[in-house]
Amino acid sequence: xxxxxxxxxxxxxxxxxxxxxxxxxxxxxxxxxxxxxxxxxxxxxxxxxxxxxxxxxxxxxxxxxxxxxxxxxxxxxxxxxxxxxxxxxxxxxxxxxxxxxxxxxxxxxxxxx
Amino acid sequence: xxxxxxxxxxxxxxxxxxxxxxxxxxxxxxxxxxxxxxxxxxxxxxxxxxxxxxxxxxxxxxxxxxxxxxxxxxxxxxxxxxxxxxxxxxxxxxxxxxxxxxxxxxxxxxxxxxxx
Numbered sequence: 001x002x003x004x005x006x007x008x009x010x011x012x013x014x015x016x017x018x019x020x021x022x023x024x025x026x027x028x029x030x031x032x033x034x035x036x037x038x039x040x041x042x043x044x045x046x047x048x049x050x051x052x053x054x055x056x057x058x059x060x061x062x063x064x065x066x067x068x069x070x071x072x073x074x075x076x077x078x079x080x081x082x083x084x085x086x087x088x089x090x091x092x093x094x095x096x097x098x099x100x101x102x103x104x105x106x107x108x109x110x111x112x113x
Numbered sequence: 114x115x116x117x118x119x120x121x122x123x124x125x126x127x128x129x130x131x132x133x134x135x136x137x138x139x140x141x142x143x144x145x146x147x148x149x150x151x152x153x154x155x156x157x158x159x160x161x162x163x164x165x166x167x168x169x170x171x172x173x174x175x176x177x178x179x180x181x182x183x184x185x186x187x188x189x190x191x192x193x194x195x196x197x198x199x200x201x202x203x204x205x206x207x208x209x210x211x212x213x214x215x216x217x218x219x220x221x222x223x224x225x226x227x228x229x
Contacts, residue, residue, distance in 0.1 A: 032216040043119070043206055044220040051215060088155060094216050100172075101147065101208070101218060103157040 003027070004093040006104035014112050015083050021076040021107045023065075023091030032094045033074040035065055038106070039087045047089075050074060061085070086111045116140055117209050119221030126197055126228060133193040134224035136207030142187040143209035147218060148180070151204040160205075163190060194226060202228045 005024045013019050025031065034049040048059025055067040065076045074091060088108050094101040116139040124132050136146060145164040149157050161171045163184040171177060184190045190209075194201050204225050208218030 034217065036220075043117075043204075043222040044208070044218075046217055046219065049215065049217055090157070099216065100159055100162055101216060102159065103149075106155050 004091050004102060004104040006089075006091055006107050008107050009105070010108045010110070012110040012112065013081055016080050017111075018079050019077065019081050019085075019109065021089050021091075021109065023074045023076065023104060024072050025074065025091075025093045026072060027093065027095060029095055032099075032101075033065075033067060034092045034101075035059065035063070035074075035076050036090045036092060036103075037087045038090065044090065047076070081109075081111045083111045083113055085109060117207060117219050117221040119205075119207050119224050121224055122222060123225045124227065126226065128198055128228055129196055131193055131195045132197055132224075132226055133191060134205055134207075134226075136190045136192075136209070136221055138188045138209045138211075138219075141209075141211040141219075143190075144187070144212050145210045146184060146190040147208045147210075148182065148190075148192050149206045149208065150201075151206060151223070153203060157206075160192070197226060197228050199228050202226050 003026045035047040036044040050057045050067045058064050088106045090106045091104040092101050118137045120135045147162050148160040159172045160175045163169045182192045204223040206223045208220045
């Protein structure tokens with residue numbers, strides 16, 4: 001069984017700051033990792049994914065994430081946040097392709113002007 | 114692009130009644146559809162995974178008797194919450210997987226169930 005953990009429930013930064021949202025997983029096999037964003041009152045929007053290859057993956061709106069097998073992590077980063085990045089971010093994990101996807105508990109990002 | 118529409122966006126139902134929600138993939142063929150429930154505390158529970166040419170697989174704590182799902186074709190899925198009670202409230206999200214897109218799910222805006 002795979003699990004995913006997001007250690008920070010809330011992160012507050014100022015506009016223009018860099019931010020890193022943490023995600024750790026536990027699974028020993030081939031793993032599929034992704035990040036989603038949820039704005040208040042809306043559904044989930046796909047940001048980026050990793051399955052194999054370059055451990056640093058680029059997503060929409062300047063987001064990137066880095067896979068680390070040694071740390072069992074897939075942290076999400078952005079170099080300079082905008083107020084519109086305020087949302088809840090969910091890390092998701094599944095065992096390989098075409099399988100069930102499980103979500104972390106989410107990190108609420110607040111970007112202050 | 115890949116779009117998923119969910120209907121209705123919001124329903125208020127009396128305790129003990131049922132609610133049916135629909136999910137439609139537009140612009141792509143959905144090889145599988147996953148139904149989730151997001152609690153008021155924002156956590157997600159996977160209800161069931163429906164894959165083309167396979168039986169619908171329900172997760173522990175969710176049953177076909179309570180959450181019957183119909184997946185007649187590659188573009189449409191519906192789920193009903195039967196005999197809804199307070200613990201069933203939340204945002205029900207449908208995620209559809211497109212052919213060739215690996216394990217990426219494209220989600221709709223969700224159907225919010227409020228039970229009174």
